Amino acid sequence: MSVPTSTRQWVLSRHPTGLPVLDGPEPTFSLQTVDLPPVGDNQVLVRTRYFSNDPAQRGWIGNVKPERMYIAPVKLGEFMKSGGIAEIVESKAAGFEKGKLVTAFALGWREYAVLDAKDLSLVPEVEGIKETQYLGALGFTGLTGYYGIKEIAEAKPEHVVVVSGAAGATGSMVVQIAKKLIGCKKVIGIAGGDSKCAWVKSLGADECLNYKSPTFRKDLKAATPDYADVYFDNVGGEILDMTLPRMKQGGVVAVCGAISAYNSTEGQLLRNWFEVISMRLQIKGFILLDFLAQGKAKDTVMELATAAKQGKLTIGDENETVVEAKFEDVPKTWLTLFEGGNTGKLVTKL
């Protein structure tokens, strides 16, 4: 195969106000072909193998000020940002041989890309762990759960912990870290559907509540007779609102995501805001990048991988949903995130 000189890429053509639109006269993204630059020193040319699909990407394409974002938002006409795993096709960087797989935060929705070696990590070759796990359970989402539950929420063995989005990529790791690594007294997952809940319980959750059930509000109350010390919030919205009255005095809400709000123009309606005052709650937003900047991620990945090998964490096929797709369908696959269909990390395989 000759080395390609051009690539297809998905660019942002319009800032969406609600849910991104794929068809019709004003689509959010458009597909284009561009020339590839030559491979310079300390650079590699890669071919994309997998894309990471993350709700946070929705936050990068709104019409917001760069200074208010934790990473530079995607401008109109720029390729859509996305992390992923790619294979090295050509290399001018020592230690990055042709044929090796790398994880790249700056990959973007591109079939091929020329990237700086400093922005890449070689995918570790550890027995029994699939490469795609380094996008999820052993990648950014797993690390988000780890630092969120340990350093932001400061969950302790004596704590009752509630985790929303518990069947999601981050939530499924939070449940396991809380129950099996920290040893929390009670871990209650919240997920959408009975089969998702069954999986969350198999991961170690003491209970898992189906938020689509008509009895959910009652179930949440019944599951927290002594209230909760920690709420790890992946979803925001009505579930956050219903959880506030179930928090113990001085409880901590670690705000990791607000998937219910990303595509909403309506805002977050909190009927139980007064609980923040009367119960002296602490609501703490956080971003993984702050922890990555501390340089501890490599050790943490090793801690998690070791725990997995020892059977203390379940990191297997059920931690991820790998969807095979053509490059034309990359945005469509990503959008299924917001339908709540996936279990664990949603990965697109090209």
Add this chain to the structure above:
Amino acid sequence: MSVPTSTRQWVLSRHPTGLPVLDGPEPTFSLQTVDLPPVGDNQVLVRTRYFSNDPAQRGWIGNVKPERMYIAPVKLGEFMKSGGIAEIVESKAAGFEKGKLVTAFALGWREYAVLDAKDLSLVPEVEGIKETQYLGALGFTGLTGYYGIKEIAEAKPEHVVVVSGAAGATGSMVVQIAKKLIGCKKVIGIAGGDSKCAWVKSLGADECLNYKSPTFRKDLKAATPDYADVYFDNVGGEILDMTLPRMKQGGVVAVCGAISAYNSTEGQLLRNWFEVISMRLQIKGFILLDFLAQGKAKDTVMELATAAKQGKLTIGDENETVVEAKFEDVPKTWLTLFEGGNTGKLVTKL
């Protein structure tokens, strides 16, 4: 004057769902006359001179579970809780002589009451400071502002601080403590009306914004070109929502009150919730009682009184609005709190 054997009192007759209702077929409160118990050992009989009017009182009369309140809520048929200043009419408690004034958190909307001496504090007789100030600037509201801005928000000299309800009892103290005691770089008050704002600026605020102005949103943006480190929130609602996008990364929102929400059945609509995540904000609810339990209040009152004597704090007639009212009009006077009419602490003088 003979010692009274009965008293009039206002009791809770219905839990309000929105704004309390004074007239019509289903009033929130009703007036009744009850016998007074005999004065026991270590008790006093007092005659009410002043009532403290506090937005928090609204939170005590909702139909909520006692375990979810920081003080026991008022039950149907019980007298309405209220702090106040009363004069001792008869005493069987050492150190509490007839004729002395006391502050009493447990006074309630009663003309006369028999109280335990342990629940009373003698009003200090300090030159130049009026007795009513011990209900406001030197009472619970001033202490709330002090601990909120110093220990919850941890405001520092290099900080930009925004204070809502800045012309209110707590807010007017927060502005002064932030600017004149801590020495914050910039203190921005938010208040309802130009004359209130003029007063807030006279207290030391660098700027004061009138939230009733049609240009308020723009004004808030213009006042925070480098964003704010601390937001001391007395009001909640739309002003909280508008302030979230003006917070600096890692900023702290100290949630002291939510006056806009107390009488609302609609809840708190936060369109800018995502800022909590992207800017890693910390939202911290707090309650004065936790600090009182630490036993530091007496020293803090002395610190504030000393600062006032040295001219570092303005504690005068403009810190309070004393409204003379008949006992029949006590609820009506209290309700004016929610109309935003008062400047500083609203006190009812019987």
